[in-house]
Amino acid sequence: MSNINGKVYAMNAITPMKPWKTWILRGFFFVLGRVKPLQQDLINLSFIEFARWVVLPRRGFPFLGNGQKREELQYDYLLFFSNFNGTWNQYIDAFSAVLSRGLNLIWRWSEKFPGSVPVTPFKNYIAQVQFDTDYYYTAYPRATANDLKSAHIVQTSLDALSLRAQDYTPAQFAEAYLHFVIQVQAHLGETGDAPVVF
């Protein structure tokens, strides 16, 4: 079991849903995918690198023959995979505090979902439906989502300045460089080892 690699945590959860309810959830995700302002809270939770929800119909499990038995299930299942920075408790706390309405719209169709507020029964539910990761890889183990965003801002600003750097007079360059430093100063810093969590 290895849910952590560097600064990122892999979370897996699976919850059962009555099949008729999955269509409501699919409708919600359809709208969420097309109305970008509805994703703003998710974007603002800037410790999530990647996340996905997968509705797995009860007859949608891969069946390949060759001796495999076909699944016979009553429920559809909602799979949730998240890649986030920080600890499990911080993540669930933030989810509950910032995204409670959105989370309720996603998981209220799952059996026995208690609601995302208050947080204690919500955490108990997540712990119950979570399953552990066996192998976890990240291409940038020392970086958080905010590191990635900042790095791209610095790269873009540097590229813009370097395009004209040689054409400026020293005085013009000094001014452009000052502007560059002001642009990037809040995005500097080093990536590094993740803090050890106890």
Place this chain on the structure above:
Amino acid sequence: MPNKSGSLYGLTILSPIIDDEKATPSHDLQIRKYLAGLATDDGSPFALAPGTHLARLVVMDDVIYVGMPACEEHLKSKYLVLESNFDGELDDYLGGLADHVPEQLDSIWGHCVAYPGAGNRQAFIDYMKACQIDTTFYFAAINDKSLPETLRALHTRTAVADFIANHQGMEPARLQAEFVQFVAQLRSEPIPGPGTGGIARDIKTGGRNE
């Protein structure tokens, strides 16, 4: 398409694991044992093949019973779950895996039902696609940058911070000359490879209370 966000692809694969009561240890345990020893740094198969930002492999033993009044039910197979976030298109990515790390793929998926082996590139791609589940909603915090662009940007960020710190108050003509030289040197430097820089964790952790 829900599997994509910008230029990123969110791949979800569930491969049924062979259920053979004569196998000792069982195939799911053999997968877990292999994964426990598999490199997670620049020696990872996902680092050796191009394009992967983050990926995980999970043995899903069963669905979870949440208690009454829900019905209790169980899967007839265990499944190996691959969750991957990568650049570009699916066929190219799967083909890249088959080209670069066929031995590792065979060691993992060789315990799955009807796995054809990575030696037959097209059969491997077809098999993985047969096990694919479409993502319903996919979120990528940054969905317009490739892995090489991201690795370069992280390298640049550190170098720029050092440059700024070391050039405070410098006379403009010299600052300009050193900046031009800095940029040229930065562009000529190799980008740190994917998966590098992490620290080895002797004890695999990340439990639910962390």
